[in-house]
Amino acid sequence: MHSRENVMREALSEMEAQRARNIAEEKARREHAEGKSPEVARLMRKRHQLFFSGMRGAFAAPGRAKDISASMKEEIAAINLQLRRALADCGLPEDYLQPVYRCAACRDTGYVGEPVHEPCACLKRAVMNRLYQSEGLQGLERENFAAFDESIFPDTPLEGRKGSQRAFIRRCREFCEGYADGFDPAAGQGLLLCGRSGLGKTFLMNCVAQRVLERGYSVVVLSAYKLIEAMRRYQFGEGGMEQVQDMLSCDLLCIDDLGSEPMLRGVTLSSLYHILNERRNANKAIVVTTNCDGDDLYEKYDDRIAARLTDPSRMKVIPFVGVDVRRFAAKEL
Numbered sequence: 001m002h003s004r005e006n007v008m009r010e011a012l013s014e015m016e017a018q019r020a021r022n023i024a025e026e027k028a029r030r031e032h033a034e035g036k037s038p039e040v041a042r043l044m045r046k047r048h049q050l051f052f053s054g055m056r057g058a059f060a061a062p063g064r065a066k067d068i069s070a071s072m073k074e075e076i077a078a079i080n081l082q083l084r085r086a087l088a089d090c091g092l093p094e095d096y097l098q099p100v101y102r103c104a105a106c107r108d109t110g111y112v113g114e115p116v117h118e119p120c121a122c123l124k125r126a127v128m129n130r131l132y133q134s135e136g137l138q139g140l141e142r143e144n145f146a147a148f149d150e151s152i153f154p155d156t157p158l159e160g161r162k163g164s165q166r167a168f169i170r171r172c173r174e175f176c177e178g179y180a181d182g183f184d185p186a187a188g189q190g191l192l193l194c195g196r197s198g199l200g201k202t203f204l205m206n207c208v209a210q211r212v213l214e215r216g217y218s219v220v221v222l223s224a225y226k227l228i229e230a231m232r233r234y235q236f237g238e239g240g241m242e243q244v245q246d247m248l249s250c251d252l253l254c255i256d257d258l259g260s261e262p263m264l265r266g267v268t269l270s271s272l273y274h275i276l277n278e279r280r281n282a283n284k285a286i287v288v289t290t291n292c293d294g295d296d297l298y299e300k301y302d303d304r305i306a307a308r309l310t311d312p313s314r315m316k317v318i319p320f321v322g323v324d325v326r327r328f329a330a331k332e333l
């Protein structure tokens with residue numbers, strides 16, 4: 001696993017690259033606007049001259065620096081107003097020549113706050129997403145909605161049903177894609193994808209995770225096994241505190257294959273309950289895949305855990321049906 005320090009360094013150097021791209025973009029925009037409108041070019045020159053003559057004046061007569069800067073401010077504000085109009089006149093957005101950055105809070109520096117300097121939410125998110133992409137999300141690049149291939153699911157009617165497995169998985173995919181596109185980190189709405197192995201649950205969960213990531217939210221994806229392992233280490237003072245904090249604080253927590261984790265006395269049930277309950281109280285969503293059905297969940301865990309996983313006001317339960325397509329695909333080959 002990548003260390004948090006390395007990942008932080010990577011994220012900061014990516015931000016530095018972003019700032020360089022911002023500057024290049026600003027320059028390209030300026031050239032484009034000046035080429036398009038002589039009036040914009042004239043105003044930009046005027047603003048530039050004014051700025052430097054003001055600076056020179058202030059250096060030459062430090063006693064008048066305050067007055068100079070006040071009158072310069074006024075003149076620049078007047079030019080800016082004319083610039084906005086000139087930009088609109090040549091069909092460009094009024095804010096076309098404003099500074100460019102991805103994050104308005106930190107202007108792509110990664111830090112906010114004066115005098116206490118602290119990491120911006122965008123930096124924290126970048127670090128978290130990198131950490132878990134390098135660990136648990138290896139599949140995410142491949143497992144996304146664009147790569148979802150429903151043709152591997154049989155097109156014959158499902159046992160005892162009218163529709164085919166392919167039609168069923170298509171509806172699941174549509175539902176999951178709608179969920180990811182509409183994902184609201186403050187809504188606390190989650191998904192429970194349940195059913196036997198090889199029905200496409202994990203693939204769809206990864207598609208959801210990838211789309212929510214693309215939309216700029218923090219996502220942690222990990223297997224139930226790893227989740228319990230992290231909680232165990234934390235509980236026994238072997239570290240892992242940051243990982244536990246990530247699981248609690250990320251916008252979306254995706255737990256794969258719940259039910260396959262070891263049942264450690266004094267660890268598994270209390271850890272699961274803690275995470276589910278903390279996230280629920282904070283109105284944060286979870287997406288879970290499991291081979292267990294509703295009854296199994298009540299049997300395997302306790303009522304409080306099972307109830308949180310299946311609570312209809314917070315969780316959409318999707319029972320997957322059909323035949324194992326991994327086995328099916330292998331037979332075809």
Ligand SMILES: [Zn+2]
Nearest residue numbers: 103106120122
């Ligand atoms: Zn930021």
